[in-house]
Amino acid sequence: MRSGLFFLSLSLLPLALISQSKDEDLVVLQQTAEWLEQKLTYHYYNIDDEEWWNNRFDFDPKTLKATIRNISTEKLGAIQDRTHMQRVFQFGDLNPYTINIEEAQNNSGRLVKGKTIRIGTYQQAKDISQIKNGAVPSTASFLYLSIPKAYEDSTSNYAESIVEKFEKAILVATKVYHTGGFESDASQLIKVLEDDRFLSPDKMSLTINKIYEDALELEQYDADEQLVRKAYLKINPDQKTIQWVSLQGSKPVTDIPLTFGEEYDFELKGSDLHLFFVNKHEFHLIENGNETIFIRDNSFEKGRPYYR
Secondary structure, three states: OOOHHHHHHHHHOOHHHHOOOHHHHHHHHHHHHHHHHHHOOEEEEEOOOOEEEEEEEEEEOOOOEEEEEEEEEOOOOOOOOOEEEEEEEEHHHEOHHHOEEEEEOOOEOOEOOEEEEEEEEHHHOOOEEEEEOOOOOEEEOEEEEEEEHHHHHHOOOHHHHHHHHHHHHHHHHOOOOOOOOHHHHHHHHHHHHOOEEEEOOOOOEEEEEEEEOOEEEEEEEOOOOOEEEEEEEEEEOOOOEEEEEEEOOOOOOEEEEEEEOOOOOOEEEOOOEEEEEEEOOEEEEEEOOEEEEEEEOOOOOOOOOOOO
């Protein structure tokens, strides 16, 4: 786990470095995908199976869908006796915490000696569509990318550079923005936060449960896993506010109406409370000038502890 000082230093960055417009983010996503198109389009040979494999990556800027194609033949360039695998996904469905690079010691089909990059969806949802030889489509929760040893030998950190670009694309694609309407903003807030657990760099945790269609219950625990606070977020459609109610020991009950602001891509603001989202996996809670960063708990995933 990385130092909390790194996270806290984010609050000192100029707003322009933290928040970009949706259009600017789309440009970043397209440029990153174009880089991946170049680096993930190559062919290689599985000496054990005596088969050539062609790997190709494509990105459609209109649908924001990426496609990875793997085609195998006994002879390079052959058009018959081919095995064709196609996987289609959106970067926003992938989980940056699950990205992992493994050493591949054996040749097995399209996965050959070198390095294998493994990238999963969030909560292992079957969001990746895959088709083999034109058969009925199936779904998967992981991508596996084979980086042959020859590429690792010829270009230093080939796999690592691909991973960094995937992280960048995922983080841009998982950003949340104001929708332009209160009801849709409120619905998005519930959807992003409901039924999950978030961790702070100082080892506090926040468990969030959807208790009604229009209400969330938040339980905050300290580093010793002792409950220190309960809070509630409830939609008030008549006033077009999100009501924040906090119960913390002997302290007076805090009851603050929050409204959606425009300073950040997606945020709620009140008299002594400010909540803004970096993306759907990370939000910052500022109370009375004190800032706490919460990142979605993915400690159960096999991958990087944090994506920064």
